[in-house]
Amino acid sequence: MEKFQKILIANRGEIAVRIIRTCKDMGIRTVAVYSQADAAALHVRLADEAYEIGPPEAMESYLNFEKIISVVRQSGADAIHPGYGFLAENPDFVECCEKENIIFIGPSSQCMYKAKPKNRARQLMKMINIPVTPGCDDAITNGNEAGTLRAREIAAEVGYPVIVKPSGGGGGIGIMIARNEDELSKAIAGAETRGRKAFGTSSFYIEKYLHGMKHVEFQVLGDQYGNVVHLGERDCSVQRRFQKLIEEAPCPIVSPFWRMKMGAAAIDVALALDYVGALTVEFFYFPEERKFYFNEINSRLQVEHCVTELVTGIDIVREQIRIAEGEELSFNQDDIRMNVHAIECRINAEDALRNFIPSPGVISKLRLPHGPGIRIDEGIYEEYNFPFHYDSLMMKLMSVGKTRADAIARMKRALGELELQGPKTTIPFHNVILKEEDFINGGYTTDLADRPDVKNKLKP
Numbered sequence: 001m002e003k004f005q006k007i008l009i010a011n012r013g014e015i016a017v018r019i020i021r022t023c024k025d026m027g028i029r030t031v032a033v034y035s036q037a038d039a040a041a042l043h044v045r046l047a048d049e050a051y052e053i054g055p056p057e058a059m060e061s062y063l064n065f066e067k068i069i070s071v072v073r074q075s076g077a078d079a080i081h082p083g084y085g086f087l088a089e090n091p092d093f094v095e096c097c098e099k100e101n102i103i104f105i106g107p108s109s110q111c112m113y114k115a116k117p118k119n120r121a122r123q124l125m126k127m128i129n130i131p132v133t134p135g136c137d138d139a140i141t142n143g144n145e146a147g148t149l150r151a152r153e154i155a156a157e158v159g160y161p162v163i164v165k166p167s168g169g170g171g172g173i174g175i176m177i178a179r180n181e182d183e184l185s186k187a188i189a190g191a192e193t194r195g196r197k198a199f200g201t202s203s204f205y206i207e208k209y210l211h212g213m214k215h216v217e218f219q220v221l222g223d224q225y226g227n228v229v230h231l232g233e234r235d236c237s238v239q240r241r242f243q244k245l246i247e248e249a250p251c252p253i254v255s256p257f258w259r260m261k262m263g264a265a266a267i268d269v270a271l272a273l274d275y276v277g278a279l280t281v282e283f284f285y286f287p288e289e290r291k292f293y294f295n296e297i298n299s300r301l302q303v304e305h306c307v308t309e310l311v312t313g314i315d316i317v318r319e320q321i322r323i324a325e326g327e328e329l330s331f332n333q334d335d336i337r338m339n340v341h342a343i344e345c346r347i348n349a350e351d352a353l354r355n356f357i358p359s360p361g362v363i364s365k366l367r368l369p370h371g372p373g374i375r376i377d378e379g380i381y382e383e384y385n386f387p388f389h390y391d392s393l394m395m396k397l398m399s400v401g402k403t404r405a406d407a408i409a410r411m412k413r414a415l416g417e418l419e420l421q422g423p424k425t426t427i428p429f430h431n432v433i434l435k436e437e438d439f440i441n442g443g444y445t446t447d448l449a450d451r452p453d454v455k456n457k458l459k460p
Contacts, residue, residue, distance in 0.1 A: 374414050
């Protein structure tokens with residue numbers, strides 16, 4: 001297969017910018033698409049070409065198959081990189097690309113259908129003897145009378161509290177908690193609405209709500225020749241409403257034994273799927289009980305892929321492109337080393353002091369931190385009017401050090417140097433968490449951000 005000369009990025013914001021930068025490093029021209037709300041966005045400014053694809057509503061722009069493919073034809077792009085979210089895990093879109101002879105930088109539709117909807121991955125895990133969270137293996141199409149009745153039966157079987165998950169995507173988007181039957185209908189409605197808007201499908205499934213665990217995920221890469229490796233794990237346990245806010249690699253409390261166990265399970269998943277491209281396998285890890293459960297598969301690039309890049313020295317986007325070009329992986333499992341530590345803080349346009357309410361608006365001042373061990377993946381610039389239509393992520397601020405203590409110290413310094421005026425942000429949250437004893441000692445769990453003592457430190 002010939003090398004790509006031009007790639008269309010079917011996304012927006014910081015991830016589109018991040019992909020553009022690697023493409024430029026590789027000598028590949030880039031094509032941006034944008035909605036009317038994103039006409040002044042940074043990814044539009046940085047791409048070699050840019051095409052408007054419709055109004056702000058994602059269903060009429062970033063989720064519109066026909067418009068994306070039309071721009072591929074118009075621009076002469078060799079391939080589509082989906083980033084994360086939107087069409088990144090939509091097997092119907094991938095199948096459409098295949099029928100049009102357009103290369104999709106990611107797994108095949110056949111592979112993706114095996115893992116989609118999300119609940120289908122649970123069935124696969126059971127087949128290869130990987131433990132799964134108690135819940136249902138079949139998606140519920142909608143919250144009509146029959147769907148709600150089925151959801152109640154499952155919730156009663158596994159026991160409350162339960163979570164309702166949209167089956168079309170991941171990233172914690174649309175997940176709702178129901179602590180009793182009265183809350184279940186509201187949770188179903190919320191998951192349906194968010195799933196339809198973010199992923200184009202309203203189907204959902206039910207799982208037991210677990211807490212007090214580590215959210216640990218493994219980054220996997222597979223090529224077209226059957227070579228599969230994992231790049232170690234990330235700890236994504238600092239979350240608010242199932243949305244990750246701080247990630248780090250490696251997990252500070254995962255032992256070599258459990259890294260081997262979960263890493264082997266992640267590779268088994270990729271092999272069972274005949275996976276080609278970048279894959280993330282998420283687990284819930286209970287160190288005290290010495291066990292883990294499968295959470296979900298993400299058949300795409302993850303927001304937090306950057307911390308893995310920092311600790312392994314591997315550019316995952318570059319590898320995605322090389323794999324899609326038909327190249328073989330240039331490293332094996334023994335080549336992967338994690339000799340440093342990296343931390344990522346997501347800077348969102350949300351008011352951390354007022355229950356994380358959205359805070360879009362004009363960025364009146366922006367000064368980014370610099371210096372050793374700092375990386376920033378941003379989708380903003382000074383005087384940019386940050387829109388309210390999409391995800392609230394403005395940038396990812398990352399630090400890397402020889403030790404975890406070094407990485408934490410550098411992150412504190414970077415947060416102190418970062419000036420962002422206009423929209424309210426999650427910076428106060430990060431400043432609080434980085435000082436918490438449970439975070440410093442690495443033993444924190446997914447409950448950390450919900451603790452009353454932590455919440456009290458975030459009151460205006």
